[in-house]
Every structure is written in structure tokens, then in C-alpha cells.
């Protein structure tokens with residue numbers, strides 16, 4: 001690859017060789033003189049370019065003379081290669097061939113004054129050389145038609161590579177300056193060194209904690225890159241893993257035998273890699289940021305040039321890795337609140353935008369809460385800013401403990417915090433529970449400068465999408481709500497919409513009170529008679545739960561039963577009702593009331609408890625009620641042919657209790673779903689009774705239901721019978737039992753007691 005190293009004696013030898021060639025060819029005189037002429041021209045050319053290869057193309061025959069130097073430049077011996085144009089054509093880079101031939105044509109057709117090109121040609125060893133080719137044409141006697149083209153080859157690979165290398169280098173620096181993505185720059189760096197050292201493959205890894213992450217290695221197999229991504233560094237983890245760990249250069253001559261590679265060589269060898277030289281990448285302070293690795297597919301150690309390049313590559317890479325670390329740090333600073341480690345205002349806005357977008361797409365709700373400490377200024381003023389900061393940190397920790405990790409918590413500055421709360425189901429209840437958890441969690445005592453404080457806060461609550469559909473309006477709503485809370489005297493929460501706050505407070509109060517009432521068994525029961533149409537005697541009673549609260553007054557069961565279900569108190573409630581009602585039944589029996597049935601309402605949710613039958617078993621045991629006199633009233637929704645429900649039905653039935661379908665005709669079930677169950681009683685809902693006297697359709701409907709139910713063997717109870725007209729009609733239809741205000745309103749056990757039929761003692 002040396003351009004100007006041919007000595008005079010070598011030149012003379014070349015010309016002698018030419019003459020020698022001539023002497024061996026059997027030529028006519030005329031041909032001989034032409035050849036001689038040719039050789040002289042070659043000689044002239046040879047004199048011009050001392051180390052040049054010569055070529056001489058006969059345009060009429062396409063035979064080409066390639067000089068020994070031409071051949072040796074490309075790695076061939078004198079006797080190798082054909083004297084044909086094809087020889088050249090097969091060696092020139094496919095991407096350069098057309099353009100070179102065009103330039104030849106241009107020159108021969110006088111379109112261009114001279115011929116000079118740079119092209120890539122393949123060396124015998126497979127690598128490509130950059131060749132500069134110059135030529136002049138030889139014309140025939142008429143001086144019009146070119147008959148030969150004679151030219152030189154100069155190997156300009158070294159210069160060209162340096163040029164390309166520095167062009168790449170410049171490009172990389174420009175990319176760094178313009179802030180291109182690191183991954184793109186890493187790839188460029190790899191290409192730059194790989195171009196300079198054919199066969200080399202480069203790899204850049206980033207150190208994060210004690211783990212190496214993929215930076216760039218465009219020429220290494222994807223599978224290998226994936227395998228090393230996330231590797232933990234250590235003294236014996238390949239070349240890069242060890243270099244990052246020790247901070248020292250690691251040169252592995254043979255991956256197959258180097259002990260450092262023993263545990264990881266199975267990742268590299270299948271891909272052909274055999275040697276790896278790695279240099280740790282460090283920042284100005286000497287901290288290891290990653291590693292740069294050079295791989296070859298054969299064992300070996302770097303030469304001086306390669307070693308220099310390893311060092312210069314690392315210098316370049318360190319600029320980018322350093323930049324990336326700083327960017328990350330800046331981002332962290334911008335998106336986290338330094339004092340508390342919570343999200344910053346910027347991060348909150350980003351998260352909110354994202355949440356709004358996803359909520360819009362999937363039609364979801366969520367809640368934004370502003371939280372502001374009460375009288376924080378006093379702490380700052382009296383104890384100083386350090387104590388204030390400490391308090392803010394404590395508050396942040398408390399908030400983290402209160403909220404589950406799926407919620408975003410941010411500090412907006414000062415003593416203002418913001419929480420994005422995801423509440424899908426039972427939205428209001430969830431929000432209130434959370435608001436109370438905040439008020440309670442924050443107001444635990446703290447010690448600041450050895451003084452005891454009870455911090456309190458106020459909360460403003462805004463709901464997406466009702467209170468604001470975009471970021472500014474939602475933030476404003478939460479802020480307005482916060483001011484409303486402060487106005488109301490601090491240590492409270494307020495919804496953006498005033499009525500929400502009232503409702504929310506009411507239902508929270510109700511929940512708390514109900515929980516307490518169930519726990520302390522301060523509910524009561526009323527009983528409503530179920531009267532036989534035939535005899536006019538009371539056959540049974542239905543137990544109905546009642547709740548009186550000193551402040552809330554009488555809360556109807558239609559209100560508190562769903563609350564008990566929601567707050568998970570329905571099971572103790574049912575247990576209490578069962579126990580009390582059954583005990584009452586037993587008491588009545590003991591007092592001489594015979595065969596009285598006791599009906600108890602059972603929430604559908606119990607059918608999903610796999611052990612609900614135990615509650616009944618215990619009640620029977622503890623009260624001694626006659627099982628056949630106990631009726632469980634279940635609404636239609638529990639009758640749905642859900643497998644779990646069915647098995648509970650069967651278990652209960654097996655105990656010997658009666659089952660009544662409550663509110664029949666109002667739910668979604670039908671006679672069809674009853675066929676899977678063994679039911680004893682059908683209670684047709686009051687809804688049908690209300691209209692029957694005036695509306696013929698209702699009358700027919702109720703008649704049909706009664707007939708059908710009776711045909712299926714059910715006892716028919718009609719609920720909500722309030723007047724004689726209804727009663728008369730129902731009696732005509734053959735209804736068995738009536739439950740309604742006409743005969744008895746729900747009343748206390750004592751009041752009912754007087755109505756009960758007793759066997760008269762003889």
C-alpha cells in the first residue's frame with residue numbers, strides 16, 4: 001500500500017520484463033514494431049509514476065495488459081489473472097463500475113478532456129483498496145479513432161481511509177454538538193472504527209449501578225447484544241464486564257481460553273467472536289460510565305494503531321456518556337421535587353395530561369386532589385425553614401404511606417401537594433375514604449425542635465370529567481375546592497361541587513354510624529304478618545331490619561342495606577337479623593304460638609360466600625328454631641343461573657329451610673331460571689298489585705303469574721296489598737298468602753304478639 005516506494009532498479013526490472021515478454025511472443029514484424037511502440041509508451045508511463053501499476057487496454061480486442069505491479073498491488077502474482085477486460089470488471093467494486101465505465105466513454109468520445117477516477121478494487125484477501133486510475137488514449141493513424149487506452153493505478157487507500165475517518169469524526173462531533181440521540185452516535189462511532197479496521201466489530205455498553213446496558217453495537221449479532229444487556233459486572237464477566245468493574249483495560253487474546261470469559265464465552269463463541277479488547281469509559285472525575293469493546297473473529301492482541309484507536313474511541317464515547325448522564329440528572333431534577341423526592345409540578349402536569357388522554361379514550365373517571373397544610377407559615381416563622389423542610393418531608397412520607405403506589409403524588413411548591421387518584425368503582429365512597437385517610441394520617445403528632453405539633457391539612461377535590469375536562473380547568477376546580485375547604489375551617493375536605501361535599505359527608509357519617517350500629521347490635525327488627533287468604537290466620541311473619549340513629553333519625557332499609565353491602569358489613573348484619581328473628585320465633589313457639597313461619601331477607605351477595613350455609617347452621621343450633629319454619633327470602637338476582645349460586649341454593653335447601661323468591665317479576669329472571677332450583681314460595685312484587693284494580697293488563701299479568709306459579713307447585717304470596725278491592729280480586733285468583741298494610745304494617749314483636757293465633761289452653 002505504499003505509493004512512492006518503487007526504486008529505480010525495480011523500474012528497470014519492470015521494463016526488462018516488458019521487453020522479455022515481447023521477445024517470447026511470436027509476432028510479425030509489423031506487430032513487433034507496434035508492441036515495441038507500446039512498450040515504449042508503457043516505459044514513459046512507468047517513468048511517470050514510479051510505483052504505479054500499468055494497464056493497457058486494446059479497444060478493438062478488449063485485451064488488457066496488466067503490469068506485475070498492477071497485479072501485486074491487488075495481491076496477485078505475475079502469472080495470475082487473465083489479460084481480459086473481465087479481470088478488471090470482476091475486481092472493481094460493483095458500486096463503482098458503472099461510473100468508471102461512463103467516465104471512460106466520456107473520455108474516448110471527447111466529452112471529457114482527461115480520464116482520472118478513484119474507485120474501490122478488491123484485493124485478493126477480500127478487502128477493498130482505494131485506487132486512483134489515470135489514462136490517456138492512443139489514436140489510430142487518422143488521429144480520429146482511439147485504439148488503446150493506457151493508464152496507471154495508484155494505491156490511495158491509506159490517504160482515502162484517513163480522509164473518510166476524519167470525515168466520520170467530523171460528522172460525529174457535529175452529531176454531538178447538535179444533540180443527536182446517543183444511540184445514533186454510538187452506531188456512527190462503531191462504523192468509523194470498523195471501516196478503518198476491516199473485520200473489527202465494536203460495542204459500547206453503559207454502566208447503570210452494577211449493570212451493563214446496551215449502548216450501541218450495530219455490527220454485532222442482535223442475539224449477542226440482547227444476551228449482554230442487563231449483565232451484572234464483576235471481576236470475571238468477559239472483557240467489558242471486567243473492565244467496567246475494575247476500571248482497567250482488559251485485553252482478551254482468546255475468548256475461548258481466557259478465564260475471564262469462562263462464564264460468558266458461550267454467548268460470544270457461537271457468533272464467531274474470538275478476541276475482545278475493552279477499555280472502561282470514564283468521566284472527568286474518573287467515574288466509570290461504561291465500556292468500549294473491540295471484537296475480532298480470530299484470536300489476537302491489538303497492534304499499536306488499534307490500541308491508539310481504542311483510546312481515542314473511548315475519549316469520544318465518554319463525551320456522549322457524560323452528556324447522557326447529565327441529561328438524565330437534569331431531567332430528574334426537573335421532574336422530581338428535590339426536598340421530598342415526590343413528583344415535581346412539571347411531572348404532575350405531564351402525568352395529568354397522560355391520565356386525561358387515557359381517561360378520555362376509555363371513558364374513565366379519576367380524581368384530582370389538592371392538599372395544603374394548615375398554618376404552615378407559623379411553623380416556618382416560629383421554628384425556621386429547616387424545621388419547615390423537615391415537616392414537609394414527613395408529610396411526603398405520610399402521603400406515600402397513605403396512597404398506594406399507583407397514585408401520583410406531587411409537591412407543587414411550598415406546602416402544596418397534589419394527588420391523582422384512580423377511583424373507578426363506588427367512586428364517591430372511595431374518594432371519601434381516601435380524604436379521611438389523608439386528614440387522619442397527616443394529623444398524627446410530630447416533634448419539631450423537640451416540640452410537639454399536630455399538623456393538619458385541607459383538601460380540595462375535583463373529579464374528571466365532571467369538574468373539568470382539560471388540565472387547566474381540572475387544576476382550577478381542585479384549587480377552588482381547596483379554598484372552599486379552607487373557608488370551612490380547615491382540617492376538612494371539600495368537593496368542587498358543594499352538594500358533593502354535603503352528600504359525601506352525609507354518606508361518610510352514615511357509614512360510620514351504621515358500622516357502629518351493626519357492631520353494637522343497636523339495630524332492631526319489625527315483623528310483618530303474612531296472612532292465609534283461606535283462613536284469615538297469620539301463617540308467618542317477615543323480619544324487617546330497622547335502624548334509628550339519634551342524629552340521622554329513622555334510616556330506611558332500602559338505604560342502609562346497600563351501604564352495609566358496600567362497606568362489608570352485610571354478613572354481621574344478616575347474622576344478627578337471623579339470630580334475633582329465630583330467637584323471637586322460638587320465644588313465640590314457647591309462648592304457645594304454633595307453626596309460625598319466620599321469613600328473613602338474605603342479600604344476594606351471600607350466595608357468593610362459599611360458607612354462607614354455616615351462618616344458617618349456627619343460627620339453627622344456637623336458637624333451636626324448627627328448620628322447616630324458617631324461610632329465606634332471596635331476590636331474583638340471586639336466582640340467576642350462576643354456578644356458585646346454584647350450589648349454595650342446594651346446600652341451603654339440604655338444611656331443610658324454605659326458600660322464597662322475593663320481588664318476583666321485577667328482576668331479570670324468569671320462570672325459566674326457576675326450573676333449576678327447588679323453590680317453595682313465590683312472592684309477587686307490590687308493583688303488580690298497585691295497578692291491578694285499574695289496569696286490566698296488570699290484572700291479567702298477575703293472574704297468569706299466579707296460575708303458572710301454582711302449576712309449578714309454588715306457594716304464592718302477594719306483597720303490598722293495601723285495600724279490599726285488591727284483596728277480593730286476589731282471593732278470586734287463588735292466592736295463598738297476603739302480606740300488606742291491609743292486614744298489618746311492620747310492627748314490633750310486642751305489637752305483633754297480640755295478633756298471633758295461640759292454641760287456647762283448655
Ligand code: C2E
Nearest residue numbers: 544545557558561577601602603720721722739740741746
Ligand atoms: P322487601 O323484602 O320486599 O320487604 C317488603 C317491604 O315492603 C318492606 O319495606 C315493607 O314495609 C313494605 N311493605 C309491605 N307491605 C306493604 C304495603 O302494603 N304497602 C307498602 N307501601 N309497603 C309495604 P321495608 O321494611 O322498608 O324494607 C324494604 C326492603 O329492605 C325489603 O324489601 C328488603 O329488601 C330490605 N330489607 C329489610 N330488612 C332486611 C334485612 O334484614 N336483610 C336484608 N338483606 N334486607 C332487608
Ligand code: CA
Nearest residue numbers: 542601633662
Ligand atoms: Ca322480603
Ligand code: CA
Nearest residue numbers: 662663683719
Ligand atoms: Ca319484596
